[in-house]
Amino acid sequence: MNTIGILTFLQRELKRIWRVKVQTFAAPLISATLFIFIFGTVLGRSIDTIAGVSYLSFVFPGILTLYMIMAAFESSSSSLYFARWTRSIHELLVAPFSYGEMVFSYVAASTVRSVLIGTGALLIGTAFGAVTITHPFLFLATGIGIAVVFALAGLIVGLWAQGFEQLGVFTTFVLTPLTYLGGMFYSLDLLTGTVRSITLANPLFHIIDLMRYVTIGTAQVNPIIGGSILAGTAGVLAVLVVSLFRQGWRIRE
Structure with a gap:
């Protein structure tokens, strides 16, 4: 493995992320604070306990998951697309880098950003009294798993996009609706029938429910389902992304 190359790439990506720190860190953390305050504190005062915990504790894992997903996805998709757009991706193609190492480097950088956002959200949640980590090691594994899966998904969109506006299509029409409709703010017990x-x-319901289990110890379905979805999706996407890099799909255009 080209350790020096991977570390150099990771350093470059982290510098890129830090150059726009207001956009990459401040904006999502401010937004997360508003979510926690409005939905957890203001509305939570008029809502009884849900699934045996306070409403704030119930919604926080979903908020945490949402911002970790967005951070990982946006980091990898925008970084790869910008490298294609400026043709700087060609520098990687001629470097002593395997395709697996390229993918690993992009995913590692995006995971770092996602984990930093998650840590910031966790500190904010702690300040509001929303955080209790019931299973610390599973919590860490779940957070990293979420970051890896959506960093890989971001790479696919980064390859597919033909313009900057297309980078937001997947976020707007897929990720955000699935997250909001994934039990982020409500219990499964409130739903019946087709819904x-x-x-x-x-x-994403199962992923959010898994995060809820590792934080507050309460799950609406078997948390193994969420863990299996993360592990299986990560494996499939990793193979797919490396294959697309190897084929040069949209990279050499």
Whole structure:
């Protein structure tokens, strides 16, 4: 493995992220604070306990998951697309880098950004009294798993996009709706019939429920489902992304 190359790439990506720190760190953390304050504190005062915990504790894992997903996805997709747009991706192609190492480097950088956002959100949640980590090691594994999966998904969109506006299509029309409709603000027990079945078919519901289990110790379905979705999706996407890099799809255009 080209350790020096990977570390150099990671350093370059982290510098790029830090150059726009207001956009990459301040903006999502301010938004997360507003979510926690409005939905957890203001509305939470008029809502009884849900699933045996306070409403703020119930919604926080979903908020945390949302911002970790967005951070990982936006980091990898924008970085790869910008490298294609400026043709700087060609420097990687002629470097002593395997395709697997390229993908690993992009994913590692995006995971670092996602984990930093998650840590910031965790500190904010702690300040509001929303955080209790019931399973610390599973919490860490879940957070990293979420970052890896959506960093890989971001690379696919970064390859597919033909313009800057297309980078936001997947976020606006897929990720955000699936997250909001994935039990982020409400319990599965409130749903019946078709709506309940649709929610159970939403993979992000199971991922959010897994995060809820590792934080507050409460799950609406078997948390193994969420863990299996993360592990399986990470494996499939990793193979797919490396294959696309190897084929040069949209990279050499």
